[in-house]
Amino acid sequence: MSAIKHGLLVKAGLVLVILWVIVGVGLRVFRSMTPTPEKLAAYVEENPLSGIEDPDRRREVIGTVADMLNQLDPADVRRLIEENEEDPRRAFFEELSQEEQRFFMEKRVGRAFDQMMQAFNDMDREERQRVVDRTLRQMRQDGDRRDGLSRLEESDPEMAEKIVNEGLRAYYQEANAETKLDFAPVLEEMQRNLAGGRPR
DSSP: OOHHHHHHHHHHHHHHHHHHHHHHHHHHHHHHHSOOHHHHHHHHHHSOGGGOOOHHHHHHHHHHHHHHHHHSOHHHHHHHHHTSSSOHHHHHHHTOOHHHHHHHHHHHHOTTHHHHHHHHHTSOHHHHHHHHHHHHHHHHHOHHHHHHHHHHHHHOTTHHHHHHHHOHHHHHHHSOHHHHHHHHHHHHHHHHHHHTOOOO
């Protein structure tokens, strides 16, 4: 083998080693940044809202928790609930004012949160019933979201009927912290249904 070919092989080998090192470092950084149930529980514990008076800092913490929850799979949320004596989301959510709860849900569901609730409330009862039936049917068919819906229906078997009769805003305002947190995926699915036009 000529010296030139040998030199090229050595350089190619070095380039491959460097690329693998970069990929390995990148994966470690990505994993360290990816939220997990443990990281979320730790963040909530390390940043208790009861000890934060500055509104901007509170908003920052609330936004971070919402973003972390948005990146967790439904299975991760289930593990978060099962592995803690008390759901850390509930204690966190109970510290929020009404305005902060609205901001949190906007981060979880989208900025059209209030508009979507109003659009639903403006429908007549039959239209509401069709939206609710379609939303719950789609969620039951999705294995990832079925467990969260089951928790909601176990805690409040009359949930669907109340939403249809009272409207989304009334149901949401009367719900406890845990129900509001589990209700976010229902609102997301309902928002998709409303955005696609009123169900027939």
